[in-house]
Amino acid sequence: MSMSARPAVPDHSTHGTGSAPAGRHPEPSGAAVSLPRGVTANPRVSQWLAIHGDGTVHVFSGKAELGQGILTALGQIAADELGVAPHRVLVLAATTASGPDQGFTAGSMSVADSEALRMACAEARALFLREAAARLGVDADEMVVADGVLRDRDGTCKTSYWDLAACVDLDREILGLASPRPVAGRAVVGTSAARVDLPDKLTGRPRFIHDLSLPGRLAGRVVRPPSPAARLLEVDPAPVERLPGVVAVVRDGDFLGVVAETETGAESAAVALRQACRWREEESLPPEESMQAVLRGAETETTVVRDDGAEPGPAATRGSGAGSAAPTATTAPAGTTGTAGTTDGTDGTDGTDGTDGETPVAATSMSATYTRGFLAHASIAPSCGAALWDEDGLTVWSHSQGVHPLRRAIAQAAGVDVATVTVHHVEGAGAYGHNGADDAAYDAVLLARAVPGRPVHVVWSRADELTWSPLGSAMVADVAADLAPDGRLLSWSYDVWSYGHTARPGYAGSPGLLAAAHTERPHPLPPSADPALAGGGGTGRNAVPLYVIPRRSIRAHRALTTPIRTSALRTLGAYLNVFAIESFIDEIAAAAGRDALEYRLAHLTDPRAREVVDRAARAAGWPGQPTEDGVALGIGFARYKDRGAYCAVVAEVEAVHDIRVRRLTIAVDVGRVVNPDGVANQIEGGAVQSTSWTLKEQVRFDRTQITSDDWESYPILRFTEVPEVVVEVIDRPDEPSVGSGEAAQGPTAAAIGNAVAAAVGVRVRDLPITAERVVAAMDD
Amino acid sequence: MTVNGVKRSVGADAETSLLHVLREDLGLKGPRFGCGAGLCGACLVLLDGYPTPSCDTPLWAAEGKDVVTVEGLGDLDSPHPLQQAFLDEQAGQCGYCLSGILISAAALLTRNPAPDEREVAEALDRNLCRCGAQRRMIRAVMRAAKEHP
Incomplete structure (x- = not known):
């Protein structure tokens, strides 16, 4: 028995040139070629890959393995595009020393961004084919590639990538003139290739940054302030410096840390140093029990996400829909940008003639408010980093989501030339957004500065991980709608308040590194911002329902100050926004006496949206058999970021003594599927993590500090609480691939909320949905 | 103590956590630090057959006992x-x-x-x-x- 995954060697003996004459490498014609952004930023083939004489290919990715399996997927893409067996391809970890700068690994963009790698590989293939054709005296168009062997059609003339590796120079610009292979010619993409990193992780081999083996390594620990606003009054480092094995005690302003020969030594020294400090603490956190009012009352920046010109209240629209009990949606997709339109886009949706000029009267107006608390990343591994200052400059090892932005932020904070800084990515535990990885890297930088020539390896404590990593923001959303007499949606108003959802290294001109805010010459952390709407937004992410609604007025209000440090956590604002939209749709459907599934389909025109909703419902046996008291189904749906994956979730919930999610039935459409099992794994994981958020999670704090600092005060879902998860992945080979890591969270929360409401007959609008809150809602 | 079937002697302070001894002194990186309080399970090893958090087990408590880490279950060539x-x-x-x-x-x-x-x-x-x-x-x-x- 061997653990090596044995991927089938694909047959790449398809025509080597794809659908266009890529074997010949024509000179630039002057025609504008649309290049992916990764290519624009990293224009040379050699920035993306190297082909070696020993029969191997190295792919340099700017994307980080975060536990999502991206190294495996990128290897599949490269293998297909080059025409080699996947086992020959090694995708190397991102580093600023070489390879492309692809910014952050975030926003479910890595697979979509892989078009750049695909193009680089296609270019390399074309260059090798051209060289082979010239040497063999055959037409490049007549050549094929099979596992790196380049030959003419009858196989009499042949050579290989490996034979030609030394004489084909890939240090040349990607011109975008070699066509990537057509989808039908891809043998590896679309298969469930085994994860390349799992064998190491299953046998305890050193693979994580925590396992890093560096010559002369020292152990570092940081002594953080006891609370966010605390200032150091005095510290006596002398007794700590005298402890055995302590190499250095570092103080820079309010930043304190120790460096020791061993982990145990560093831990003991950190405890001693903490006892040697006197801090002045002050209350700087908002009152947890009134976060709703705090957010509403904050000074905010308001973004109009969508405005079709209506305010809540008696709505003006066309087509009263009278007589149409179940309007069917038959028009073209409503579109996810621009307006659904009151001029021509939705006129036919009610099945009537949509006569202009009618002034329908809203039969019903409804409104509700939905909230969530702060969420922690709560990765199983505490953040970790390592750094070395020596004659070559500064070398840093980090599980950051973006080694290039981190490099620039470190150079800025440390006041050194960016050219002297190198950052290598090393895998950490699962990353679900902007966690403490970058901060831990800078901790190591500050501590290592005290011991030039020796690398310092810093590991955070569990308490620091849960209290100092950026959090996902608390949010509150008001939603109101007007309905026609038949229940059809006429207008929709939505206001959502939140702290910002991004504070990544380099944002707002600041390093954005925790320790840099504590040093003698500080770089304070600016208030968290939101990504632009064009980039998916933050507070307003997924705030626009995909349902056909004639008039929508949707605004996102981002607070201008951040009393609790917030940043990107998986899905950003979409988790609450989808929960609010999909809960409210259920409330409306119930008020209108309509089935929740039928009501959704009546307002959905996008065929891909309809298909995931329909498939999930059918797979779950919607509407279910009401055979057991306190057991019910609920549904939730969204298209992530309005242009990403479509995902529908049906939850089966049992709400008798406690709230248990028994089963999640999910249908997802991510366009062309690179790795079906990889997609299923991401969807399952996202759904289970969202179940945990939705049933259990809320960061606790008093006015001075965050108090949920261990696994007892911040519990997450356990094995016995994890639902069955059934995932159906719809492959659409002709649609662009989009990410899967953030598709399921919002719909899962909504499905659970809707199932709970169906099971117990009362609605909980505040996340997490705990048994306490269900009881309180019943008492109301 | 016996670690993955081999008798090992370690010259560390008796209060040192078993996790640090395994990772730093014996080079076994399989057991992982997660919380330091025995609440997450990332550092579990078999101690005389019982799953035990090595992060809050002092070395003295493992003296003379049989310790099995994930490396002791199997490896790439001969997996469990x-x-x-x-x-x-x-x-x-x-x-x-x-x-x-x-x-x-x-x-x-x-x-x-x-x-x-x-x-x-x-x-x-x-x-x-x-x-x-x-x-x-x-x-x-x-x-x-x-x-x-």
């Missing part, structure tokens, strides 16, 4: 049936929790070679997984039990 089943089921995402989960599962299969899903979940309830790969892991344990009765 559980390791193979986890690979076959692609049961993991980031993988940081896997060492401890394999230790809990191995202890379960020793005392109960044919568990049902409920028993597997209960046996793994001390282990946290943040990526949400628990169902795959339960399937993998069931598979290992079935294929290697």
Whole structure:
């Protein structure tokens, strides 16, 4: 028995040139070629890959393995595009020393961004084919590639990538003139290739940054302030410096840390140093029990996400829909940008003639408010980093989501030339957004500065991980709608308040590194911002329902100050926004006496949206058999970021003594599927993590500090609480691939909320949905 | 103590955590630091056959005992049936929790070679997984039990 995954060697003996004459490498014609952004930023083939004489290919990715399996997927893409067996391809970890700068690994963009790698590989293939054709005296168009062997059609003339590796120079610009292979010619993409990193992780081999083996390594620990606003009054480092094995005690302003020969030594020294400090603490956190009012009352920046010109209240629209009990949606997709339109886009949706000029009267107006608390990343591994200052400059090892932005932020904070800084990515535990990885890297930088020539390896404590990593923001959303007499949606108003959802290294001109805010010459952390709407937004992410609604007025209000440090956590604002939209749709459907599934389909025109909703419902046996008291189904749906994956979730919930999610039935459409099992794994994981958020999670704090600092005060879902998860992945080979890591969270929360409401007959609008809150809602 | 079948002597302070001794002194990186309080399961090892958090077990408590880490279950060339089943089921995402989960599962299969899903979940309830790969892991344990009765 061997653990090596044995991927089938694909047959790449398809025509080597794809659908266009890529074997010949024509000179630039002057025609504008649309290049992916990764290519624009990293224009040379050699920035993306190297082909070696020993029969191997190295792919340099700017994307980080975060536990999502991206190294495996990128290897599949490269293998297909080059025409080699996947086992020959090694995708190397991102580093600023070489390879492309692809910014952050975030926003479910890595697979979509892989078009750049695909193009680089296609270019390399074309260059090798051209060289082979010239040497063999055959037409490049007549050549094929099979596992790196380049030959003419009858196989009499042949050579290989490996034979030609030394004489084909890939240090040349990607011109975008070699066509990537057509989808039908891809043998590896679309298969469930085994994860390349799992064998190491299953046998305890050193693979994580925590396992890093560096010559002369020292152990570092940081002594953080006891609370966010605390200032150091005095510290006596002398007794700590005298402890055995302590190499250095570092103080820079309010930043304190120790460096020791061993982990145990560093831990003991950190405890001693903490006892040697006197801090002045002050209350700087908002009152947890009134976060709703705090957010509403904050000074905010308001973004109009969508405005079709209506305010809540008696709505003006066309087509009263009278007589149409179940309007069917038959028009073209409503579109996810621009307006659904009151001029021509939705006129036919009610099945009537949509006569202009009618002034329908809203039969019903409804409104509700939905909230969530702060969420922690709560990765199983505490953040970790390592750094070395020596004659070559500064070398840093980090599980950051973006080694290039981190490099620039470190150079800025440390006041050194960016050219002297190198950052290598090393895998950490699962990353679900902007966690403490970058901060831990800078901790190591500050501590290592005290011991030039020796690398310092810093590991955070569990308490620091849960209290100092950026959090996902608390949010509150008001939603109101007007309905026609038949229940059809006429207008929709939505206001959502939140702290910002991004504070990544380099944002707002600041390093954005925790320790840099504590040093003698500080770089304070600016208030968290939101990504632009064009980039998916933050507070307003997924705030626009995909349902056909004639008039929508949707605004996102981002607070201008951040009393609790917030940043990107998986899905950003979409988790609450989808929960609010999909809960409210259920409330409306119930008020209108309509089935929740039928009501959704009546307002959905996008065929891909309809298909995931329909498939999930059918797979779950919607509407279910009401055979057991306190057991019910609920549904939730969204298209992530309005242009990403479509995902529908049906939850089966049992709400008798406690709230248990028994089963999640999910249908997802991510366009062309690179790795079906990889997609299923991401969807399952996202759904289970969202179940945990939705049933259990809320960061606790008093006015001075965050108090949920261990696994007892911040519990997450356990094995016995994890639902069955059934995932159906719809492959659409002709649609662009989009990410899967953030598709399921919002719909899962909504499905659970809707199932709970169906099971117990009362609605909980505040996340997490705990048994306490269900009881309180019943008492109301 | 005996570590993965080999007698080892360690010259460390008796209060040093077993986790640090395994990782730093003996170079076994399989057991992982997660919380330092025995609450997450990432550092579990078998101590005389019982899954035990090595992060809050002092070295003296392991003296003379039999310690098995995930490395002791099997390796790339000769994996334990559980390791193979986890690979076959692609049961993991980031993988940081896997060492401890394999230790809990191995202890379960020793005392109960044919568990049902409920028993597997209960046996793994001390282990946290943040990526949400628990169902795959339960399937993998069931598979290992079935294929290697």
